[in-house]
Amino acid sequence: MKPPGSIGYIIVAYRNSTEDLARLCRKLLSSASAVGLASTTYIVVNDESQICAEPGVTVISGHGNVGFAGGIKMAVDIATEDYLIFLNPDCDVNTEQVEAFICESTTRAGITVPVIETSAGDFDYQTYENWTFTPGRMISAYLCQHHLLRDRSSDLLPRYAKISGAFVGMPLQLARELKSPFDPEFFLYAEDRDLTRRVRKRGIDIHFVKSVRIRHAGGVSGTSVSELVSIAKSDGSIRVASRRFGRFGVALYIFDELIFDSIRVVIGKKVPWSSRRIAAARWKRSGLRNPGSLTAPILRDLTYTSSDARGATESVNR
Numbered sequence: 001m002k003p004p005g006s007i008g009y010i011i012v013a014y015r016n017s018t019e020d021l022a023r024l025c026r027k028l029l030s031s032a033s034a035v036g037l038a039s040t041t042y043i044v045v046n047d048e049s050q051i052c053a054e055p056g057v058t059v060i061s062g063h064g065n066v067g068f069a070g071g072i073k074m075a076v077d078i079a080t081e082d083y084l085i086f087l088n089p090d091c092d093v094n095t096e097q098v099e100a101f102i103c104e105s106t107t108r109a110g111i112t113v114p115v116i117e118t119s120a121g122d123f124d125y126q127t128y129e130n131w132t133f134t135p136g137r138m139i140s141a142y143l144c145q146h147h148l149l150r151d152r153s154s155d156l157l158p159r160y161a162k163i164s165g166a167f168v169g170m171p172l173q174l175a176r177e178l179k180s181p182f183d184p185e186f187f188l189y190a191e192d193r194d195l196t197r198r199v200r201k202r203g204i205d206i207h208f209v210k211s212v213r214i215r216h217a218g219g220v221s222g223t224s225v226s227e228l229v230s231i232a233k234s235d236g237s238i239r240v241a242s243r244r245f246g247r248f249g250v251a252l253y254i255f256d257e258l259i260f261d262s263i264r265v266v267i268g269k270k271v272p273w274s275s276r277r278i279a280a281a282r283w284k285r286s287g288l289r290n291p292g293s294l295t296a297p298i299l300r301d302l303t304y305t306s307s308d309a310r311g312a313t314e315s316v317n318r
Helices: 019-033 068-079 095-105 134-146 172-177 189-202 227-266 272-285 296-304
Strands: 006-013 036-047 058-059 083-087 111-117 165-172 208-214
Touching: 006 019, 006 068, 019 036, 019 095, 036 068, 058 068, 068 172, 083 095, 083 172, 095 111, 095 165, 095 208, 134 227, 165 172, 189 208, 189 227, 227 272, 227 296, 272 296
Parallel strands: 006 036, 006 083, 036 058, 111 208
Antiparallel strands: 083 165, 111 165
16 A cells, blocks of 8 residues: 555544644644644534634534534545544544554555543443444453454454444545445444444455554543433444344344343343434334434434423534
8 A cells, every 4th residue: 555645634523622622633733744744634513613723724614413424524525635534532642652553554455443442541342342233242342352452363353343433544535435434324323333344345454453542531422311312322223233134123123122221221220211212213114214314403303302302402422
């Protein structure tokens, strides 16, 4: 693979601190400069925040909340750099690690992901879990936790693991060939599982660079009980099952979710029942076929027409 002459960083922001974003951009631009490459950071603003463009930073705003995948696509469509790195705005990057990632990833064909760590510095194995149904998720979770870092037989990501959308790199041309590269039908969540499936179907390598570690604090939505976020998560998982197994997959996933959620209740865990029902009902009304992409207005309407969802916030973040 020919080394690139420029790097494009793409970030989708939603209610993130402007100071934190500016600090992150400076680190990213500095990292590319340190290895002799020109770079641009694209910030796609999915809320009403006023973010001023600085040298090397392009701000895309005024479009409302188009979701994570849709925001990524907006930046990819205008990017001109040879190589792109997609990262979440809450990544606490170390410039030396970003420099190492650039050097490792830009010399490889295909897609490259680093080791993602939690804010405490622990290996975040959950971000690699690759699954369609709950039993598969349990198996993938065990393998990712206990074997992913220990496997030295290859630098390729094992099939039980997926691309982590928190930080991933690939050539611009490949990103455009792969629906830029996350499919906008996924509003948020599960788009990286879908990307992994499509990539492997095309025989594209996914490189796992264990020598590079990127710390990811985790988005607000990851721990939020927002109805909107929960609906989007459930819809994303149903969509993955649909793409793999059609209408049978949709029915099986809805049944799977009901059974295992019931078990969670028995053992004392909280389950977002109303959002599960809303997502499932949307697919049932369409005859277990694709009911179309979720959008912020659709999510808002679904929430406000549910008696169980009154008072839910309008916060939809990654």
